[in-house]
Amino acid sequence: xxxxxxxxxxxxxxxxxxxxxxxxxxxxxxxxxxxxxxxxxxxxxxxxxxxxxxxxxxxxxxxxxxxxxxxxxxxxxxxxxxxxxxxxxxxxxxxxxxxxxxxxxxxxxxxxxxxxxxxxxxxxxxxxxxxxxxxxxxxxxxxxxxxxxxxxxxxxxxxxxxxxxxxxxxxxxxxxxxxxxxxxxxxxxxxxxxxxxxxxxxxxxxxxxxxxxxxxxxxxxxxxxxxxxxxxxxxxxxxxxxxxxxxxxxxxxxxxxxxxxxxxxxxxxxxxxxxxxxxxxxxxxxxxxxxxxxxxxxxxx
Numbered sequence: 001x002x003x004x005x006x007x008x009x010x011x012x013x014x015x016x017x018x019x020x021x022x023x024x025x026x027x028x029x030x031x032x033x034x035x036x037x038x039x040x041x042x043x044x045x046x047x048x049x050x051x052x053x054x055x056x057x058x059x060x061x062x063x064x065x066x067x068x069x070x071x072x073x074x075x076x077x078x079x080x081x082x083x084x085x086x087x088x089x090x091x092x093x094x095x096x097x098x099x100x101x102x103x104x105x106x107x108x109x110x111x112x113x114x115x116x117x118x119x120x121x122x123x124x125x126x127x128x129x130x131x132x133x134x135x136x137x138x139x140x141x142x143x144x145x146x147x148x149x150x151x152x153x154x155x156x157x158x159x160x161x162x163x164x165x166x167x168x169x170x171x172x173x174x175x176x177x178x179x180x181x182x183x184x185x186x187x188x189x190x191x192x193x194x195x196x197x198x199x200x201x202x203x204x205x206x207x208x209x210x211x212x213x214x215x216x217x218x219x220x221x222x223x224x225x226x227x228x229x230x231x232x233x234x235x236x237x238x239x240x241x242x243x244x245x246x247x248x249x250x251x252x253x254x255x256x257x258x259x260x261x262x263x264x265x266x267x268x269x270x271x272x273x274x275x276x277x278x279x280x281x282x283x284x285x286x287x288x289x290x291x292x293x294x295x296x297x298x299x300x301x
């Protein structure tokens with residue numbers, strides 16, 4: 001670990017986080033940082049793409065000593081991707097719906113004052129990222145938590161098309177609507193050169209343990225082991241799957257004989273019709289390659 005970073009802070013805020021309280025949260029974060037002598041550089045853009053571009057430029061050109069993101073898992077994942085492979089550390093103010101990444105990192109959740117205090121006094125520590133590549137080896141996205149590639153991704157895709165309800169209840173309703181029409185998926189899976197075919201309900205590639213607002217899909221995943229946990233839930237009847245799926249909130253699903261977890265450094269996953277999600281955000285359709293990126297980002301903890 002190293003000491004807390006210097007005084008120039010880039011602030012990137014998701015305005016829709018915390019039930020659209022993002023702007024209010026951002027102003028509060030800036031006030032608290034400035035009260036402690038930090039120079040706050042607003043990285044807000046006219047839209048998400050412009051904001052990300054401003055933040056990447058500030059990190060690349062070393063205009064800031066620290067990037068702070070305020071939002072949910074998507075903001076934390078975006079901040080990690082922006083700071084990846086640089087010496088600029090990331091501070092997280094977790095004010096989103098799920099906040100799995102912050103929780104698994106041991107950071108305050110939905111407490112702006114405590115989050116800023118941690119950023120001001122905490123030390124930095126390097127952690128791993130998952131790195132998504134296309135079939136030609138071009139980087140698509142880095143992520144902190146879990147890459148969803150099965151039933152969970154299908155539910156996310158459905159939930160994002162829904163306008164009601166808001167928050168976690170929309171995800172739960174999407175589960176109920178998807179279950180009657182969902183069937184097992186055929187995957188071609190390669191882990192560290194070992195090829196296999198899988199017919200399953202769910203495959204996800206976990207850098208961190210949890211996603212979806214407390215689902216501990218890979219309870220043994222370690223953010224500093226240089227490995228990814230590939231979680232496989234093989235074909236099950238829908239009634240049996242309904243019995244297994246809720247156990248993901250405690251991590252006890254790993255005891256079921258249809259559940260398998262394999263650790264690896266390089267994974268290729270292929271199937272048709274699945275769009276992947278990571279840190280709650282849409283990534284890209286399969287097929288994709290995923291690699292562990294050991295110690296890729298520095299986090300203030």
